[in-house]
Amino acid sequence: MKKGNTLFFKTRPRIRSYAAICGSKEREGVIGEYADITLSDDMYGESTYEKAECKMLSNAISLAVEKGALTDGDIDVMLSGDLLNQIISASFAARDFQFPFLGLYSACSTMSESMLLAAALIGGGFARNCVAATGSHFASAERQYRYPLELGCTRPPQSQWTVTGAGACVISADVGDIAILNATLGRVRDWGVSDVNNMGAAMAPAAADTLIRHFKDTGEQPSDFDMIVTGDLGALGSRILKDLMWEKGYDISPNHVDCGEMIYKVIEDEFQGGSGAGCSAVVMNSYIFTKMSAGLYKRVLFAATGALLSTVSSGQGESIPCISHAVELLSLSNGNGAAP
Amino acid sequence: MTGKNAQNCNTNYLRYVRALDPPTKHFKNCLSAFGVGGLICTIGQFLRYMLGFAGLSGDELAGAVSVILIFFGCLLTGLGVYDRIGRHAGAGSIVPITGFANSVASPALEFRTEGYIYGTAAKMFTVAGAIIVYGVFSGVIVGIIYYFI
Numbered sequence: 334m335k336k337g338n339t340l341f342f343k344t345r346p347r348i349r350s351y352a353a354i355c356g357s358k359e360r361e362g363v364i365g366e367y368a369d370i371t372l373s374d375d376m377y378g379e380s381t382y383e384k385a386e387c388k389m390l391s392n393a394i395s396l397a398v399e400k401g402a403l404t405d406g407d408i409d410v411m412l413s414g415d416l417l418n419q420i421i422s423a424s425f426a427a428r429d430f431q432f433p434f435l436g437l438y439s440a441c442s443t444m445s446e447s448m449l450l451a452a453a454l455i456g457g458g459f460a461r462n463c464v465a466a467t468g469s470h471f472a473s474a475e476r477q478y479r480y481p482l483e484l485g486c487t488r489p490p491q492s493q494w495t496v497t498g499a500g501a502c503v504i505s506a507d508v509g510d511i512a513i514l515n516a517t518l519g520r521v522r523d524w525g526v527s528d529v530n531n532m533g534a535a536m537a538p539a540a541a542d543t544l545i546r547h548f549k550d551t552g553e554q555p556s557d558f559d560m561i562v563t564g565d566l567g568a569l570g571s572r573i574l575k576d577l578m579w580e581k582g583y584d585i586s587p588n589h590v591d592c593g594e595m596i597y598k599v600i601e602d603e604f605q606g607g608s609g610a611g612c613s614a615v616v617m618n619s620y621i622f623t624k625m626s627a628g629l630y631k632r633v634l635f636a637a638t639g640a641l642l643s644t645v646s647s648g649q650g651e652s653i654p655c656i657s658h659a660v661e662l663l664s665l666s667n668g669n670g671a672a673p
Numbered sequence: 674m675t676g677k678n679a680q681n682c683n684t685n686y687l688r689y690v691r692a693l694d695p696p697t698k699h700f701k702n703c704l705s706a707f708g709v710g711g712l713i714c715t716i717g718q719f720l721r722y723m724l725g726f727a728g729l730s731g732d733e734l735a736g737a738v739s740v741i742l743i744f745f746g747c748l749l750t751g752l753g754v755y756d757r758i759g760r761h762a763g764a765g766s767i768v769p770i771t772g773f774a775n776s777v778a779s780p781a782l783e784f785r786t787e788g789y790i791y792g793t794a795a796k797m798f799t800v801a802g803a804i805i806v807y808g809v810f811s812g813v814i815v816g817i818i819y820y821f822i
Contacts, residue, residue: 380786381786383786476783480779480800481779481780481782481783481784481799481800482756482779482782482783483750483751483753483755483756483775483778483779483782483783484756484759484775484776484779484780484800485750485755485756485757485758485759485760485762485766485767485772485775485779486756486759486760486767487702487759487760487761487763488760489697490694490695490696490697491694491695524683524686524687525683525684525686525687526686526687526690531690531694534690534693538686569693569695572693573689573690573693576689604695
């Protein structure tokens, strides 16, 4: 069923299992104890950072499949993407598996887009088990979007830090503690921000647009949720989002959480917080799903945000078009689960 | 922005975003740039005196000092220290010759994974290329002006 741009999944696809891998800087933060694997070496034993990113993604996927007590043959399709050109991490990770692969690109909102599509495939009866996964790596993103790692330049205070990590979840037709109720498709919004160091400001209008349409389509209010999770707006972007929502008559400040804002413990060079496809993937697939499985959070709205720019477009002075897809999650756990 | 999107550009929003920009700490930045830049220059001057005692003079002396500073710039880049210095010192570590060495060595290291020819060698000047081109260009302009006055 569809109302406006929101898809309602009558069959309530479930999140069967999930896994997350994070880098050394991330494990110092709140997700450190919830992630399945934390790396002490960001190279992950590989010769290049790109290979490390691919290995993280691949391992997160196989771990999620394993935790769901499934084998490769049970998975109908894997939906994945990443930040690198030609989504090499996702497609290279896909060669490790026997199931079909659909490559996605939605920048940092890939996690919610892949969950949304997986739920739609399952809701439509085309699949029983789907993998939704994404990841990013600080060093490979830096190399593609910014400067060489060792270049001694200053980072502006608006900037964010690309998260090293990967997250994957298996979305299944019947088994699982967390149900996907509905999802709102994002529209590309561009309010003219062209500063590539200020992604939060560029992405906030897209997040506000999606959240408002979600509330309108479902008839829900922000207070109906235990948590409204955005992807990687960072501290500055979160503040802008709250202001934009307030202007439209929605007060999300009591229950809004931003993955980028919460992921790092000590803000040193990260300034506004984390960003990147791995940011929301790691936080959702470790901290938030664990808490939801335990019944500590009942209802969560997850809206990852993505900036759809390239180095070419920003070099040519284009502004930054952004997108945000929202997925509404409900914990089916009775709440008696032991707190992790 | 192109065509239809030009009208979407929300000037009010951009003004609001600019108002929220965290302020750059100019005083602190200038101070650390002055300190670190000054320190690098002092080390250079120290080397000059020392090599002067060792019997070098003129162009040889200037060349030897530069080579030593460039060596240490590259070494610290390779050890992953120079970017940490640069993050705090800003122009203080970019402007001296060690900063130039860093801007050549860092892409060379970064792109080594793509091979020594198409990676290291071809990408070595991605950052420094701009410095060389405009350095030479402004040198020519200044030279022409100097010729006429």
